[in-house]
Structure formats: structure tokens, C-alpha cells
Amino acid sequence: MEVKDGEAEATKAAAELSPEKPATIWARRLIIAAFWLVVVCLGLPHWIWTTSIQRSDLPLDSMNAWAEGKACQLHYPLHIGLTAPDLDPEHATSFASDLEALLNGHQSFRLHHFHVQTEHSSNDTPGPKQVLNVVLNTASAPKTPQATLQSWGPILNADHQVGRPEDLKQVATFLASQISNIFEDESAALWHLIKDTPFANGVQPLALSPEKSSALDRRMTRAFKYAPAYHLTFSMFTPGAAPSAWDIDKALEEYISPLLRPLSSISDFTIDTQVQLFASFSPSIAGPAFNAEKNHWTLHYGDLTGFVNAAEWPLSPSIGEGPTINFVLYVPSQEKKPLLIDENDGSSWIIPQWGGVQIHNAPSAQPHNLTLDDLRPDMLIFADQLAGLLGVPPSPPSLSLRMSSLTRERATGLILSASSTLGALSRLTLKLTSIAIPDSVAKSVDETLHRLDQACTNLRDGHFQLALENARIAETEVEKAFFEPSMVGQVYFPEEHKVAVYVPLLGPMAVPLIMSGIKELKKLRERKQKAA
Amino acid sequence: MRLFDLPTALLALLASSNVVSATHTSNWAVLVSTSKFWFNYRHMANTLSLYRTVKRLGIPDSQIILMLPDDMACNPRNSFAGSVFNDKSRQLDLYDDKGTLEHMAGMGGIEVDYRGNEVTVENFIRLLTDRWPASHPTSKRLMTDDRSNILIYMTGHGGNEFLKFQDSEEISSFDLADAFEQMWEKKRYHEMLFMIDTCQANTMYPAFYTPNIIATGSSAKDQSSYSHHADQDVGVAVIDRWTYYNLEFLETRLNSTSADVRLGELFDYYTFDRVHSDAGVRYDLFPGGEGAARDRRVLDFFGSVQGVETDISHGTDANDWKKDLESLKQIWERQEEAVKESNKTQVVKQGQSEATIKPAKNSRSALDMAQKGDDWVKKAAGLGSLVVLGAAWLASSALAKSA
Numbered sequence A: 001m002e003v004k005d006g007e008a009e010a011t012k013a014a015a016e017l018s019p020e021k022p023a024t025i026w027a028r029r030l031i032i033a034a035f036w037l038v039v040v041c042l043g044l045p046h047w048i049w050t051t052s053i054q055r056s057d058l059p060l061d062s063m064n065a066w067a068e069g070k071a072c073q074l075h076y077p078l079h080i081g082l083t084a085p086d087l088d089p090e091h092a093t094s095f096a097s098d099l100e101a102l103l104n105g106h107q108s109f110r111l112h113h114f115h116v117q118t119e120h121s122s123n124d125t126p127g128p129k130q131v132l133n134v135v136l137n138t139a140s141a142p143k144t145p146q147a148t149l150q151s152w153g154p155i156l157n158a159d160h161q162v163g164r165p166e167d168l169k170q171v172a173t174f175l176a177s178q179i180s181n182i183f184e185d186e187s188a189a190l191w192h193l194i195k196d197t198p199f200a201n202g203v204q205p206l207a208l209s210p211e212k213s214s215a216l217d218r219r220m221t222r223a224f225k226y227a228p229a230y231h232l233t234f235s236m237f238t239p240g241a242a243p244s245a246w247d248i249d250k251a252l253e254e255y256i257s258p259l260l261r262p263l264s265s266i267s268d269f270t271i272d273t274q275v276q277l278f279a280s281f282s283p284s285i286a287g288p289a290f291n292a293e294k295n296h297w298t299l300h301y302g303d304l305t306g307f308v309n310a311a312e313w314p315l316s317p318s319i320g321e322g323p324t325i326n327f328v329l330y331v332p333s334q335e336k337k338p339l340l341i342d343e344n345d346g347s348s349w350i351i352p353q354w355g356g357v358q359i360h361n362a363p364s365a366q367p368h369n370l371t372l373d374d375l376r377p378d379m380l381i382f383a384d385q386l387a388g389l390l391g392v393p394p395s396p397p398s399l400s401l402r403m404s405s406l407t408r409e410r411a412t413g414l415i416l417s418a419s420s421t422l423g424a425l426s427r428l429t430l431k432l433t434s435i436a437i438p439d440s441v442a443k444s445v446d447e448t449l450h451r452l453d454q455a456c457t458n459l460r461d462g463h464f465q466l467a468l469e470n471a472r473i474a475e476t477e478v479e480k481a482f483f484e485p486s487m488v489g490q491v492y493f494p495e496e497h498k499v500a501v502y503v504p505l506l507g508p509m510a511v512p513l514i515m516s517g518i519k520e521l522k523k524l525r526e527r528k529q530k531a532a
Numbered sequence B: 001m002r003l004f005d006l007p008t009a010l011l012a013l014l015a016s017s018n019v020v021s022a023t024h025t026s027n028w029a030v031l032v033s034t035s036k037f038w039f040n041y042r043h044m045a046n047t048l049s050l051y052r053t054v055k056r057l058g059i060p061d062s063q064i065i066l067m068l069p070d071d072m073a074c075n076p077r078n079s080f081a082g083s084v085f086n087d088k089s090r091q092l093d094l095y096d097d098k099g100t101l102e103h104m105a106g107m108g109g110i111e112v113d114y115r116g117n118e119v120t121v122e123n124f125i126r127l128l129t130d131r132w133p134a135s136h137p138t139s140k141r142l143m144t145d146d147r148s149n150i151l152i153y154m155t156g157h158g159g160n161e162f163l164k165f166q167d168s169e170e171i172s173s174f175d176l177a178d179a180f181e182q183m184w185e186k187k188r189y190h191e192m193l194f195m196i197d198t199c200q201a202n203t204m205y206p207a208f209y210t211p212n213i214i215a216t217g218s219s220a221k222d223q224s225s226y227s228h229h230a231d232q233d234v235g236v237a238v239i240d241r242w243t244y245y246n247l248e249f250l251e252t253r254l255n256s257t258s259a260d261v262r263l264g265e266l267f268d269y270y271t272f273d274r275v276h277s278d279a280g281v282r283y284d285l286f287p288g289g290e291g292a293a294r295d296r297r298v299l300d301f302f303g304s305v306q307g308v309e310t311d312i313s314h315g316t317d318a319n320d321w322k323k324d325l326e327s328l329k330q331i332w333e334r335q336e337e338a339v340k341e342s343n344k345t346q347v348v349k350q351g352q353s354e355a356t357i358k359p360a361k362n363s364r365s366a367l368d369m370a371q372k373g374d375d376w377v378k379k380a381a382g383l384g385s386l387v388v389l390g391a392a393w394l395a396s397s398a399l400a401k402s403a
Helices: A002-015 A022-051 A062-068 A087-105 A119-124 A169-194 A212-224 A246-263 A374-388 A398-430 A439-461 A464-482 A495-531 B002-021 B037-057 B121-129 B173-185 B241-253 B263-268 B289-294 B318-346 B373-402
Strands: A076-083 A111-116 A134-139 A146-149 A155-159 A230-237 A266-275 A289-291 A296-299 A322-331 A340-343 A348-351 A354-359 B025-032 B066-068 B148-155 B162-164 B169-172 B192-196 B212-218 B228-229 B237-238 B280-282
Touching: A002 A464, A022 B373, A062 A398, A062 A439, A076 A087, A076 A119, A076 A212, A076 B212, A087 A111, A111 A169, A111 A289, A134 A169, A146 A169, A155 A169, A169 A212, A169 A398, A212 A374, A246 A374, A246 A398, A246 B318, A266 A439, A296 B373, A322 A374, A348 A374, A348 A439, A354 A374, A398 A439, A398 A464, A398 B263, A439 A464, B025 B037, B025 B121, B037 B066, B037 B148, B037 B237, B037 B241, B037 B373, B121 B169, B121 B173, B169 B173, B192 B241, B192 B263, B228 B241, B237 B241, B241 B263, B263 B289
Parallel strands: A076 A111, A076 A134, A134 A155, A230 A266, A230 A322, A296 A340, A322 A354, B025 B066, B025 B148, B148 B192, B192 B212
Antiparallel strands: A146 A155, A289 A296, A348 A354, B162 B169, B212 B280, B228 B237
């Protein structure tokens, strides 16, 4: 009964529902507006702030300028000193300018520019270091002109007879051809380095013969990539118990250190050595076979790649920083001696970008200790292999000139690689828009650009060592920028994922908010229409 | 001298013809299994089988990155403790190959680079792009350059355009494509063979957009990738079909490191009869397209085809070298003396700096991303804003009550 009454009252009340009081309407509007205010003013910025990705501004224009080779025209001025004690200053100066004109007109030099200075002119201006000193001897010269390079320094001794003053022209031609012979290979190597990069734009192309470019290719492939530090490992492996010791410390001091000292201006080196007894070949190679005809044991050429038993011989690559250059001295057992390569009867080979292997075939009985004398031929080979693996050019015959060539080549290589990394970084920042770019990257990029500029200026001024140092820093910095560890993210979120994350989170909240908002707006419009 | 040079030049030419055919100088392999748990035994067996094959064909352990999220050999359900097999004959223990014959040594154990919880999408992308904190060991990094060929093999459970990692996360084909793009821009590979054995595997590679990649997968969209057979004693399936036939081909056709087998032959081996799904190959990213890609040697990716240079030409200048080295030493001694002289005159107590051979620098400080200063500030700010929001909510509810 009562229930019925209640129902009846309720329907009555609903029917007679008086219009809402304005206060309630305003309260409802205020509530909805407050919710929307929180969403728009607090929620939205909060969401944007927490989901945004920090992206520092990078100097993209200058980065691209370097990548496109527009920021720097590579150019190598070579200063050559001329000492001619038998010529009077006036003749010497005109001779020097003749020589300079001849060299600069030579067709094999596109990137080099020669400056020949006599001792008189070079005294007053302390210019850049001279890459070559020419000592011309005309007084007591033999009939046939000759020129010899000093092996210990960048000095070219030339002898040429000069009877009449007109002979000087001949002498200049002779010297020009000698000097161009010295720098021809370097010029080819530098051109080979830049020819496929944007830096070659604007340089007249240098025609290289196919043999020469394949030889250069092989040289570049053989050499390790530039690293600020290398680790050298000298290992002796033997299948038996002897020899179990070698005078490696003395041998290294004698034959390797002299080579490393001048190279240490380019990279740092660390060395370790080891002896491994009872070392066996890997099962994947055929192994040595006896050649009765030649009366020695032979290794097939195809076996050379698998000779080093990577699985068992402890030649770990992960010692310290930088790549490891391996040198393996293999001493075959007494009964399998001498062991030579089948194809050419040699006993040593280079594995590009890995190291060198040398088989020690001393005729004497197996000693327990390899002395310095036993090791001499092996160490000379190792020194040669080391030079090859580090990219020291094979010519000219003077080691100090080869080192200075290497300085220029390495500086160029570093500038090219740093520029290409800058280009890669700038392209990636544009392409992968959702990757973070922290401030440290921008800082490293600025430093790189600064150092590259300096390296370029140094090159143009002929300060090649400084150029190398600046290029080294540029390369390190740009690598740091590119490989910034925090620049990794799961970059890509598919749309389904976004929906799947946001709908359960926002759906229950958004539906009443939006619905009540729309309702209220509708009511507002109706009321306005009524009023109108 | 000239006379000597002729035969050596010929030899060099011979040697170079061998080198030229292989334009890369190193081979790397990244082998990834992405699933945990005993019933995914076959995924570990798949990966270890591939590991064994590339190692047999000459890629050294230091150039193989192996990612295993679980260790089946030590699983308590494994009735052959310490072993993992890929065939019910159980002839070959993949986990520790001691060799089956008396006179032939086995391949030995395995070197796992990333295991257990280290196998994550983040670590995999870091591995490819080489973005690591300075403290990361060299042996766990992919140290490739523009002359490196890379083989990437992945197996696990996948779906349309994704591959599941460890039941908790997944890598999408777009992430993978972006990672490859970063590798290409930084010249971190020469050529790449991407292989994937999952369900709907072929959907993983259409997103790739960088050149020099050949991609192949086990099954088309909406297709499953099936296991080959189960071992009753192990109790689970031991290998997947597609991987099984890859291995069958590699084991029978590539017996030595000089086998001249082309990739096309390998791809033709994936027939529907064998694999029971439509294996796919993508050629268009490779310069030269299908023809060039099919003509690549299998060993360009599975083996380590290093060129070797026999340097007998230098045997003749050993004396030159000796002279050079001796003169270098003389220069050094002279310089050293000069330095000593000047030291004497200036009475400088500075010790002789003979250490041109410097120890490797360890100055780069380790960078732990979780402990970088900015992050703490950010975290604090985030927490603060959450607290403020919470407080506002509490206050409003308190107000509502009091009202």
C-alpha cells in the first residue's frame, strides 16, 4: 500500500517537475567547467610535458656543409728546402722558382702545392716545417746525375754537374722528376681517399691506372681503420713442448720499438706477448702435407685463412681499448720442418685487418729458448707487416718520408670520416623525429665543427701534425655524439598500441566528461533560442 | 730487383683475384633466440645449430653475438642435463660438443654474449646501433665497419610486423628498420643477410628501407611456422622446420670453407613440401636485385672468407728494413742524448720520459644512464606533480564531505 503510494507520489512529482533553480544550473555548469579546466589547464600540459622528447638544436647547416665537402677545400702545401752550397744566392733563388714552377706544373699533383725555399729566403720567415730538404751538390759531382734519399731523415742528396749557367734548367728538370717520383704515390693515395667523397668536387680528377688503384685498394683494405689506440699481441705457438721461451723483450726493443716511436704521434700502442705450447690446428683445414719433390712440408694456400685456430688459440680481441693487432710466430715440430706455403715457398702472410703470421723454420734442432739471433728474420718480417697493417705507405724508400705521408693520409682520412659521420647524424635527426637528442650531443657536434675547421686551416698552412691532432679530436668527438647511449629508444609505437594504452586509461573518464559537456551546451542553446 | 718483381707481381695478382671476389674483410653473426621456457626448447636449439654452423665455417667466437634468454641445458625438466639436441638421434650435443669420434675433437662449448634478462629489445637495438655506455665490454659489441658482412638470425614467437621478446615486450619491424638505417648511415655494414624463423616471419622485413640487405623469412602473413619433429625422451619439439632445412642444406652442401654454393640454391631449398609454409625472400634492397643477390656465395655470410696476402715480396728487402730500423734507432738515441744533455745543463730532475708506448687510457668515465643528474631532477619533478595532483584530489573530496 505504502509502496504504491510512494510510486504514485514519485510519478506525480516527476510530472510536476518544476524548472530547475538557476542556482543549481549554475552549480552544475561550474562543476563541468571546473572539470574541463583541470583537464585542459593541468592534465593536457602535464601529458604533453611528460611525453615530449628532448631535442637539442644541432647546427644542421654547418654539419651538412662538412658532409657535402663545401666547408673545406683539401689542399696540401709542401714546403721543400733547397740547399745549394755551390750556387750563389741569386742563382739559387731563380733556380728555386724554376723548380717550383716545374713541380706545380706536373700533372700527377692535383692536391699538392709545392713551395721551394732556399736557405737564404727561409731564414727570415719561420714558416711551416719543410717536408723535404734537397741538398744539391754541383762542384765535385760525377758525370751522370744521381739522387739518393737518406733513410734516416727527409733529405735528398743530389749530384749534378753544372758547367754553364744554362745547365741549371736541366738540373731543375732532373730534380723535379726526382721529387715528383717521391710524392707521386702519396698524391695517388690521397686522391684515392677522397675520390668517392664530396670533397673531390672542384678537384681536377687524377687518372689512376687500374693496377695502381687496385694496389691502393688492397693497401687500404689491409690496413686497420684508424683508432686512437692499438694493442699489439705477439704470440708464439708450437705443437710440442719446445721452444718454451723466446727473447721477445729484447727483440721488440730492437726491431719493433724503433718503428712504434715515430708512429706514436699518430696512435698509442700497448704490447703484450705470450707463448702457447701444444697448439693444434683447427679440424677445418687439411693441415701440412709432405712434398717429396721439394723435400719440405707444404701448406695449401686455401688453408692459410684457417691456419689460425680461432676456437682454441687464445687470441682474445678484447684486451683494453682499441683493436688488437695479432702477430703469430708458429714454430713447427722438428719432424714437420721446414713448413712452407705450397704456392710460393714463402713462410709468412698477412691477414688484412687482423695481423700477421710467420712460420719459424730455423734449420737447427729445436732449442728451448729462441734467442735474439733466431728471431731476427721473423722480427723484420713482423716490422714490415706492422707497417703494412698500420697503413704506412710502401714508398718512397725513406721511412721518415713515409711517416710524414702517413700523417697527411691519416689526417685526411679522419677529416673525411668525421664529416661523413656529421652528415649521417644530421640526416638521422631529420629522419627519426622521435629520437631524443641530449645537450651533450650538441656540445660534441660544436667541438667537432671547431676542430674540423682548425684541422682544415692547419692543412692549408702545412702544419700536418697539428692537423692530425685536431682531426683526431674531431673524430673522437663526433663518434661520441653519434653513439650517445641515451639516443636509443623504442622509437616506433603503432597506432593500435596507442589506442590500447589510452582507451582503458582515458575512456571511463572521457565519456561522462564529454557527454555532460555536450548536454550542457545543447541546453544552453535551447534556452537561448527560447529566450530569443 | 726488376726481375724479382715479375713473379711476385703475378702472385700478387693471383692473390688479389681472390680478394677482389670478396669485397668484405670481416664476417659477423648475430644469432638471437627470443623466447624463454621449456616448451620453447626448439628456439634455443635453432639458434645453437646456426651458431655451430657459422663457427664450423670459420667465423670466430669473437665475431659471433649469441643471445639466449633461457638455458635449456640446465632446466630441471631436461632429462639430459647439460645437453641440448637438435635431432631425436641425439648424436650431436649443441651445448658442449665433445666430438663423436675418437680422433676428432668436437667444437667444444658455446660462448653466450647475452643471456637471461639481458636479452631485451633495448639491448638488441643498442647492439645494432652500438650505443653503449663506455663501460660495456668490447666482446659484447658489434664492432663492424663498412667492410663487414653481417648475418642476423632471429627465432621466437612473432606476429604481424612484430617479434616477441621474452613474453614481456616486442620489437616491431619499424624499429628494426630504423636500427638498420642507423647502421647504414654510420657505415656499419657492407651487406646483410637477415633470416627470421617465426610465425608470420615474412611480415618482419617489408618495412626495411636501407640498401644492401637480403631478407628471408619462414612463413607468410597469417601462416604459422611449424616445428620439425619432437623427441619423445626430451619431451618437446627440438627444431623448427625452416631452420632444419637450412641446416640440412648447409651441412650437406657446405662441407668445407672453400665450397662455392650460391644463396639462390639455399633459397630454392625452402619448398612448401619441406617447410609447410611459404618461405619468402626480399631481394629489392640489394644492388643488382634478385640476380645479384642469388649469385652471392653462401659463405659470404655464413663463413669467414678473409683474404690472405702472402708477402714474400718483402723477403728481398729485409735488409732495407734492418737498415731503416737501425737508423730509426740511431735517431732516437741521438734525440735521447740531446734531451739528456739539455736536462743536465738545466738541472731538471724530470725523469726520462721513455714511455712513448703509453698504456691504454681509461679516462672515459663510465656512464650509467639511470644515474645521470638530469634524470633525477626529472623524476623528482614528475613525482612532485603527481603528489600535487593527489593532494588536490584529497582536498576536493575533503571539501565535498564537509559541504
